Amino acid sequence: MKVRTARTPARAGLAVAVAAVLLTSACGNKLDGKSKPAADAAGGESLLAAAKAEGEVDYYETWGEGEPQNKIFAAEAKDFTAKTGIKVNIKVLGRAAAKTLDTDIASGAATPDLMDSGTDHIAADEALKVPGYLDDVTKIPVPGEDGKTIGDVIPANVLKSATDKDGHLTFVPHTVISTAIWYDAARFPDVAADPPKTWSDFTALLDKEKAAGKTPIAQDGLVNFYNVYWFYWLMMRYGGPGSLEALATDPAAWDKPATLQAAQAVAQLAKGGYFENGYMGTKYPAAQNDWAQGKEALNINGTWLPSETHPQASADAKPGSFQFPTVPGGHDSVEVGSLGWGLPAKAKHPNAAKLFLSYLVQKSVIAQIGTAALNIPSRPDCPAPPELLQAQQAVVNATETNATYDGATANSKWWNDVLLPLDDGLLGGKITPQDFVAQGKKKTQDALADS
Numbered sequence: 001m002k003v004r005t006a007r008t009p010a011r012a013g014l015a016v017a018v019a020a021v022l023l024t025s026a027c028g029n030k031l032d033g034k035s036k037p038a039a040d041a042a043g044g045e046s047l048l049a050a051a052k053a054e055g056e057v058d059y060y061e062t063w064g065e066g067e068p069q070n071k072i073f074a075a076e077a078k079d080f081t082a083k084t085g086i087k088v089n090i091k092v093l094g095r096a097a098a099k100t101l102d103t104d105i106a107s108g109a110a111t112p113d114l115m116d117s118g119t120d121h122i123a124a125d126e127a128l129k130v131p132g133y134l135d136d137v138t139k140i141p142v143p144g145e146d147g148k149t150i151g152d153v154i155p156a157n158v159l160k161s162a163t164d165k166d167g168h169l170t171f172v173p174h175t176v177i178s179t180a181i182w183y184d185a186a187r188f189p190d191v192a193a194d195p196p197k198t199w200s201d202f203t204a205l206l207d208k209e210k211a212a213g214k215t216p217i218a219q220d221g222l223v224n225f226y227n228v229y230w231f232y233w234l235m236m237r238y239g240g241p242g243s244l245e246a247l248a249t250d251p252a253a254w255d256k257p258a259t260l261q262a263a264q265a266v267a268q269l270a271k272g273g274y275f276e277n278g279y280m281g282t283k284y285p286a287a288q289n290d291w292a293q294g295k296e297a298l299n300i301n302g303t304w305l306p307s308e309t310h311p312q313a314s315a316d317a318k319p320g321s322f323q324f325p326t327v328p329g330g331h332d333s334v335e336v337g338s339l340g341w342g343l344p345a346k347a348k349h350p351n352a353a354k355l356f357l358s359y360l361v362q363k364s365v366i367a368q369i370g371t372a373a374l375n376i377p378s379r380p381d382c383p384a385p386p387e388l389l390q391a392q393q394a395v396v397n398a399t400e401t402n403a404t405y406d407g408a409t410a411n412s413k414w415w416n417d418v419l420l421p422l423d424d425g426l427l428g429g430k431i432t433p434q435d436f437v438a439q440g441k442k443k444t445q446d447a448l449a450d451s
Contacts, residue, residue: 060112123410132345171342180321195322234262263433
């Protein structure tokens with residue numbers, strides 16, 4: 001399973017990465033809310049002078065050699081050196097290093113000035129005191145863009161995804177990641193013209209497919225963090241952002257109406273016969289490949305899905321997506337996660353690294369995230385590939401957003417030991433919504449008592 005995160009080596013690793021979390025960074029001296037900005041980050045000449053005095057940037061990269069991102073960033077590093085005289089030393093560690101880089105930095109075994117980072121690693125890396133803050137970086141002008149700053153070219157919705165709970169920017173995003181429900185517009189032009197907007201619209205589509213003798217949803221049921229997409233999203237609709245995360249820290253949150261409502265809707269899917277036969281035993285990537293081949297209509301997944309399944313898709317396939325349907329009186333948030341670059345708190349050349357960041361976010365560089373890496377660029381003036389345009393527009397136009405899995409994976413032991421097993425029981429039809437809520441509350445109480 002390929003993961004579209006900078007530090008996860010394989011899709012199977014996302015269970016660990018999402019539950020254990022990716023990597024944050026910045027360039028303050030310590031993670032205490034009092035870190036000092038680099039020499040006049042907003043003042044181009046002062047920052048340039050400070051950067052030139054440092055003379056180099058050490059970038060520890062966890063993209064693999066030859067991956068599109070590796071090529072894009074290496075080319076810009078060469079151009080940066082040509083224009084500034086500041087050397088960029090890129091150490092390509094590869095994706096396997098994602099598992100150890102943060103602990104190596106915390107112990108002093110690794111000392112990068114720049115590192116690959118992402119939304120789902122913020123909490124874990126802060127626990128290791130790896131990152132500092134990058135709040136001042138948003139004021140740095142982007143070269144050749146008429147005085148526009150980093151904060152001007154990357155929208156607030158995307159910057160928020162790189163921000164910690166205290167409001168500090170922990171990395172600068174280059175790629176947006178999100179979750180949606182996927183279909184093939186070549187097979188479903190009616191869905192492309194008018195995608196289901198409400199839960200009743202959605203279930204009506206499922207019933208229509210089922211009545212036609214087709215399987216509505218492809219589900220790789222042995223991947224528990226895919227299974228939980230349904231409950232997670234229904235919590236975002238009934239309870240809104242923060243409601244799923246609250247289940248990990250407040251047993252009383254299990255008693256709120258939204259929790260039972262979300263569980264009942266998951267049970268509705270399980271009882272409806274909308275998944276392939278034996279779906280809870282389906283081994284990745286069988287279900288998503290079946291979806292790509294047109295054997296099932298829909299698949300809930302991340303924005304990496306079109307490129308991941310491209311080899312299995314027919315030549316005329318036109319992957320498209322729509323946002324998770326709304327519920328009466330509920331919320332309409334959009335998931336916004338991101339990948340980017342962070343500066344460790346112990347960076348030796350923070351000013352040079354910050355200046356390099358201003359070059360990395362130029363339109364000519366970020367545009368290649370869409371054209372070469374086939375992902376969603378962090379800048380809205382850089383279009384995503386056609387199959388991701390709907391997801392990109394949802395992010396750009398969102399008035400309410402939530403983090404990937406609502407940030408609940410930060411409580412990794414609860415996530416893995418409490419929620420995921422219970423959710424598998426619920427989606428698999430083994431426990432009732434009422435049992436799910438009762439057991440969830442009790443197990444959360446026990447987990448908190450033991451912590």
